[in-house]
């Protein structure tokens with residue numbers, strides 16, 4: 001729809017549909033003058049090095065260095081994959097530096113949610129993981145929601161110090177930093193970004209007006225997240241891009257739900273009750289009887305049951321089974337990292353089996369919603 005616009009940097013025709021294609025510009029950036037494509041923007045203002053991903057060892061080494069600085073640590077997590085993207089053990093590495101928890105992708109929550117409730121939930125979960133935070137800010141970097149709170153909090157907690165931004169891959173760190181560059185750093189001046197000296201890592205240095213900097217660290221790869229073990233071609237289906245429309249299923253015991261061909265949910269035992277699926281609405285959901293499930297999967301995975309395709313499935317680890325016991329009297333979520341969660345509504349207790357690619361984190365948690 002923006003065919004009339006072209007990039008002031010390289011002249012390419014601008015589009016907001018596919019980030020992988022040339023001329024991509026996030027919708028939100030179109031209002032900015034001059035209009036340049038994301039690639040030019042990044043080359044100009046922000047090294048592509050920011051999107052490099054590193055392994056646990058290098059990441060921990062980098063975190064260790066943060067403890068020796070005097071800084072504000074901004075930890076970005078993905079609300080949609082909270083347990084999958086929270087850096088466990090962060091507290092050990094940041095020393096006495098304050099941690100601001102920025103929770104991204106709130107635009108994916110169903111419409112009309114009570115955000116205070118979500119914020120309390122986040123606070124409680126972070127605390128339970130041993131993370132002390134000076135504050136929790138909810139935002140959507142992509143849809144520009146809550147971003148004024150992010151800026152306010154940076155001002156409030158920075159106190160003239162550097163800011164270290166840490167996060168797992170895919171949480172929206174680049175999107176958020178790109179926004180910070182235009183809203184928070186000194187845009188009038190030509191920005192010079194550089195590798196952060198003194199480390200072997202490609203941390204990117206974004207200067208601020210007071211001589212301090214935002215230091216963007218590489219994203220850590222957690223292979224316990226579905227998003228990291230599926231082929232790129234399936235990511236568009238797996239990751240929601242719009243507010244989730246929850247799907248409610250009334251189930252009897254001995255019924256099965258296939259979530260595409262990627263996850264199987266068996267209601268093994270318990271009273272009839274409802275389950276609410278918080279998943280990408282691009283995924284196909286298929287209900288069947290448990291005793292038919294094996295055959296159905298063998299004969300129809302990657303086809304009738306929906307994506308991933310048979311070819312994509314060959315690159316994804318085999319399923320393992322997780323047997324979970326939903327406690328009576330509590331509202332719990334069955335959380336499947338990178339896919340979403342299934343809320344058990346009844347408080348009636350249930351035995352559930354989840355089949356998911358080996359290595360993907362599957363767990364019970366207190367209901368978010």
Ligand code: GDP
Nearest residue numbers: 105140141142143169170171172173174175241
């Ligand atoms: P990084 O790997 O942490 O730097 O993440 P990116 O900024 O590259 O974003 C990863 C994916 O999440 C991309 O597909 C983004 O479009 C998407 N994303 C980033 N921020 C948001 C957000 O606020 N809401 C939604 N729905 N998606 C987002």
